[in-house]
Amino acid sequence: MRPLLEIENLRVTFPTTRGDTDVVRGVSFTLGRERLGIVGESGSGKSMTGRSILKLVRAPGRVYADKLAFDGIDLSTRSEKQMRALRGARISMVMQDPKFSLNPVMTIGEQIAEALLTHKSLPRREVNDRVHAMLESVRIAEPERVARLYPHEVSGGMGQRVMIAMMLIPEPDLLIADEPTSALDVSVQAQVLDIIDELVRRKGMGLIFISHDLNLVSSYCDRILVMNTGEVVEECRAGELMNATHPYTRGLIASIPRLDETRDELPVLDRSAWAKA
Amino acid sequence: MTALSLKDLDISYGDTQITHKVSLDIAEGESFALVGESGSGKSTVLKAIAGLAPQWTGEIRVLGKARSHGVDRDFSRVCQMVFQDPYGSLHPRKTVDATLGEALTIHGIGDRNARVEEIMASVGLDRKFRFRFPHQLSGGQRQRVAIARALMLKPKILLLDEPTSALDVSVQAEILNLLKRLRREQNLTFLMVTHNLPVVSFLCDRLAVMRHGRIVEVASVDDLRRGDLKEPYSRELMQISAAHAT
Amino acid sequence: MATFRDWLIDDSPASPMQARLGRLYRIFGALMHNPLAVIGAIIIICLILAALFAPWLATHDPLRQALAERLLPPSAAHWMGTDELGRDIWSRVVYGARITLMIVALVAVLAAPAGLVIGVVSGYFGGWVDRILMGITDIFLSLPKLILALAFVAALGPGIENAIIAIAITSWPGYARVARAETLTFKNSEFIAAVRLLGASSIRVNLGHVLPLCTSSMIIRVTLDMAGIILTAAGLGFIGLGAQPPLPEWGAMISRGRSFILDQWWVATMPGFAIILVSLGFCFLGDGLRDVLDPKSGEQR
Numbered sequence: 001m002r003p004l005l006e007i008e009n010l011r012v013t014f015p016t017t018r019g020d021t022d023v024v025r026g027v028s029f030t031l032g033r034e035r036l037g038i039v040g041e042s043g044s045g046k047s048m049t050g051r052s053i054l055k056l057v058r059a060p061g062r063v064y065a066d067k068l069a070f071d072g073i074d075l076s077t078r079s080e081k082q083m084r085a086l087r088g089a090r091i092s093m094v095m096q097d098p099k100f101s102l103n104p105v106m107t108i109g110e111q112i113a114e115a116l117l118t119h120k121s122l123p124r125r126e127v128n129d130r131v132h133a134m135l136e137s138v139r140i141a142e143p144e145r146v147a148r149l150y151p152h153e154v155s156g157g158m159g160q161r162v163m164i165a166m167m168l169i170p171e172p173d174l175l176i177a178d179e180p181t182s183a184l185d186v187s188v189q190a191q192v193l194d195i196i197d198e199l200v201r202r203k204g205m206g207l208i209f210i211s212h213d214l215n216l217v218s219s220y221c222d223r224i225l226v227m228n229t230g231e232v233v234e235e236c237r238a239g240e241l242m243n244a245t246h247p248y249t250r251g252l253i254a255s256i257p258r259l260d261e262t263r264d265e266l267p268v269l270d271r272s273a274w275a276k277a
Numbered sequence: 278m279t280a281l282s283l284k285d286l287d288i289s290y291g292d293t294q295i296t297h298k299v300s301l302d303i304a305e306g307e308s309f310a311l312v313g314e315s316g317s318g319k320s321t322v323l324k325a326i327a328g329l330a331p332q333w334t335g336e337i338r339v340l341g342k343a344r345s346h347g348v349d350r351d352f353s354r355v356c357q358m359v360f361q362d363p364y365g366s367l368h369p370r371k372t373v374d375a376t377l378g379e380a381l382t383i384h385g386i387g388d389r390n391a392r393v394e395e396i397m398a399s400v401g402l403d404r405k406f407r408f409r410f411p412h413q414l415s416g417g418q419r420q421r422v423a424i425a426r427a428l429m430l431k432p433k434i435l436l437l438d439e440p441t442s443a444l445d446v447s448v449q450a451e452i453l454n455l456l457k458r459l460r461r462e463q464n465l466t467f468l469m470v471t472h473n474l475p476v477v478s479f480l481c482d483r484l485a486v487m488r489h490g491r492i493v494e495v496a497s498v499d500d501l502r503r504g505d506l507k508e509p510y511s512r513e514l515m516q517i518s519a520a521h522a523t
Numbered sequence: 524m525a526t527f528r529d530w531l532i533d534d535s536p537a538s539p540m541q542a543r544l545g546r547l548y549r550i551f552g553a554l555m556h557n558p559l560a561v562i563g564a565i566i567i568i569c570l571i572l573a574a575l576f577a578p579w580l581a582t583h584d585p586l587r588q589a590l591a592e593r594l595l596p597p598s599a600a601h602w603m604g605t606d607e608l609g610r611d612i613w614s615r616v617v618y619g620a621r622i623t624l625m626i627v628a629l630v631a632v633l634a635a636p637a638g639l640v641i642g643v644v645s646g647y648f649g650g651w652v653d654r655i656l657m658g659i660t661d662i663f664l665s666l667p668k669l670i671l672a673l674a675f676v677a678a679l680g681p682g683i684e685n686a687i688i689a690i691a692i693t694s695w696p697g698y699a700r701v702a703r704a705e706t707l708t709f710k711n712s713e714f715i716a717a718v719r720l721l722g723a724s725s726i727r728v729n730l731g732h733v734l735p736l737c738t739s740s741m742i743i744r745v746t747l748d749m750a751g752i753i754l755t756a757a758g759l760g761f762i763g764l765g766a767q768p769p770l771p772e773w774g775a776m777i778s779r780g781r782s783f784i785l786d787q788w789w790v791a792t793m794p795g796f797a798i799i800l801v802s803l804g805f806c807f808l809g810d811g812l813r814d815v816l817d818p819k820s821g822e823q824r
């Protein structure tokens with residue numbers, strides 16, 4: 001079977017006052033109908049990788065790739081207009097900052113309704129019911145009240161759940177989720193991930209799950225890429241993340257506190273140590 | 278002495294009541310965690326204490342003194358808050374120096390230069406960051422600036438709303454170490470909201486579990502480490518956390 | 524020179540001054556990458572230079588009449604020809620730059636800050652303050668600008684000063700709207716909550732923290748509006764309610780030239796060109812500024 005997404009030698013470059021800097025440097029991977037986790041420290045280029053698949057890297061950033069194909073469609077030659085058709089319908093992305101991605105002067109309900117109506121024309125009466133049903137599906141109690149709130153009036157975790165709900169409306173073939181659950185408690189998080197999981201199993205959706213929660217990624221995904229300074233430094237099956245060998249990955253794992261933590265100080269990444277290695 | 282005591286706190290926004298009879302006592306120098314369901318009102322409790330959610334009934338006492346409903350200047354010297362999102366909590370057009378110096382100007386405190394440098398050193402920010410704008414800082418550096426701003430007036434109590442949930446694990450470790458050291462050095466009292474039980478285990482002495490606007494359980498961190506929580510909901514949270522860690 | 528540039532783009536500035544200059548330099552650099560913005564900037568610089576050096580650039584006295592030389596076509600002696608009173612049009616256009624620049628600057632100085640403050644106050648406090656202020660704003664906005672300006676000039680009496688006042692009065696509501704919209708998006712953000720927690724007064728929060736965030740969209744808006752302001756001033760001049768003769772105001776010049784438009788086209792066309800050129804210049808620059816200053820793009824992250 002043809003993989004859902006094929007990426008070869010992806011590069012993202014930003015011009016700066018001191019010459020060009022590559023923030024993604026030759027990333028290659030293929031994604032089937034599976035859950036792929038991307039982890040790595042802040043600034044390692046995880047979000048940029050996700051955005052470049054949708055061609056959402058803002059100018060002056062530039063994207064190059066030897067191959068960037070989604071379901072046999074060559075994305076690198078697609079025009080902005082053709083991308084827009086793909087974006088909503090077949091590839092969705094949950095952006096990292098829900099508060100920045102939501103319109104601050106429109107209520108949650110209005111925004112979900114707008115997202116619904118761009119994909120399907122619905123009778124007016126049904127729109128409200130659908131909006132409430134969607135809020136309920138991401139475990140938001142009192143959907144009527146929350147639909148009337150503005151983004152700054154919902155809790156951090158609610159904002160994230162609203163974003164997820166909106167991105168799942170078109171039932172995409174590929175979902176790129178950029179830290180979608182970082183503000184959720186573990187119980188709601190598990191329930192929300194189940195919803196995504198259900199789409200992966202039922203519809204064969206592909207999932208790219210960007211996160212810094214290594215524990216979560218290793219228990220939820222099938223495969224994991226570890227990124228550092230724009231490169232993939234390690235790739236492994238999810239269950240084996242804790243046995244990773246690269247010193248960078250080991251450094252990240254060591255700095256996670258444990259449930260029965262008794263250390264007085266957490267080890268932090270010693271960049272110099274592994275850079276030489 | 279109790280640093281912070283809440284009694285039968287009911288907080289509302291408009292007609293909706295968010296919390297129901299929240300009562301807590303936090304001793305001076307203690308580090309107390311508030312965990313629980315998303316949307317259960319944890320941030321709201323912190324906001325009410327800080328004065329950003331003025332619509333409440335019940336009692337809030339800070340260092341023995343009853344708290345008024347709004348934001349006031351005297352209170353700002355006693356208690357400060359660090360927000361969850363390091364990207365949203367710094368003014369995009371102000372340099373680190375301006376952000377940190379603001380507190381001094383407001384309260385007419387002199388010696389600005391030395392104070393700013395001192396606080397930057399204590400949160401581990403190099404001097405070269407002093408005149409940078411937020412967009413020139415990483416998430417972890419921004420959070421350090423936010424913590425430094427909160428410490429500028431030398432408060433006794435720090436309210437922390439998910440201070441590390443937007444940060445990666447290695448930066449989270451740095452910030453947690455920093456908070457632990459600051460608390461030891463300045464004898465601070467922490468009230469921290471978090472979703473991450475291992476973080477509670479590392480940084481806190483006690484925790485309260487919230488759900489649907491109520492506190493369902495208060496336990497010590499030793500109970501958490503031993504897996505000795507009583508309420509079914511707390512146990513559920515604990516078990517999922519434990520399952521991830523294996 | 525290279526070292527000065529390094530100082531400007533230094534990632535770790537050593538003083539607030541250097542940080543601010545560095546930011547300006549970056550904005551300037553980005554602006555220079557936008558060809559239209561560069562064209563716009565050049566046009567506006569030319570306008571300013573023309574206004575400053577009018578006595579040197581003008582070949583004749585703009586007010587001196589020479590009836591023997593009336594309605595001459597463009598030639599080496601009169602680059603843009605002469606008007607019906609024999610005045611040199613080139614010289615009049617050059618001196619007209621002063622009037623245009625004065626109108627633009629005064630309107631910007633009067634209307635923009637007023638709109639900014641009203642918008643910020645209205646957005647920040649909300650409630651009845653907002654309803655009253657925005658009610659007034661909406662009344663002004665709902666009337667066409669030129670008509671409103673006409674009414675004011677008619678009441679105040681014709682003349683360039685009154686025209687400026689009238690234009691200023693008609694243009695603040697737009698700025699108030701922009702400032703209010705910006706304020707609404709920022710007032711609930713955590714960095715505003717954080718300064719409030721530090722004990723800052725409402726005045727301080729508004730002037731020191733909310734207002735600076737609205738300035739960039741305000742600069743964009745004012746620049747884009749300049750074209751409209753110039754046209755309104757010209758319109759008032761055209762119908763004889765703005766600058767009074769013999770002032771070389773562009774709109775008034777067109778007005779007088781229109782009776783000869785078929786036979787002596789240059790009389791009305793030359794100042795018309797000047798108006799179009801300057802309006803375009805402001806539009807181009809405004810567009811470029813929008814790309815560079817928009818807080819949602821590039822510079823932020």
Ligand SMILES: Nc1ncnc2c1ncn2[C@@H]1O[C@H](COP(=O)(O)OP(=O)(O)OP(=O)(O)O)[C@@H](O)[C@H]1O
Pocket residue numbers: 014016023040041042043044045046047048049061096212416445821824
């Ligand atoms: N407009 C820009 N100009 C220059 N560099 C940029 C720009 N936007 C992003 N970068 C750089 O790109 C790099 C990768 O950023 P990216 O957002 O992909 O990181 P990330 O791995 O998602 O980190 P985080 O965990 O903090 O979200 C960073 O080093 C960042 O500084």
Ligand SMILES: Nc1ncnc2c1ncn2[C@@H]1O[C@H](COP(=O)(O)OP(=O)(O)OP(=O)(O)O)[C@@H](O)[C@H]1O
Pocket residue numbers: 146149152153154155156157158183184185290295314315316317318319320321322
């Ligand atoms: N300004 C407001 N106006 C109206 N309702 C609000 C406002 N702020 C918060 N709420 C509501 O209060 C409830 C609790 O929100 P809060 O932010 O305290 O949750 P939380 O426990 O911090 O959740 P999370 O872990 O997701 O951040 C939510 O239902 C939210 O919609």
Ligand SMILES: [Mg+2]
Pocket residue numbers: 046047048096178
């Ligand atoms: Mg990211």
Ligand SMILES: [Mg+2]
Pocket residue numbers: 155156157319320321438
């Ligand atoms: Mg919260």
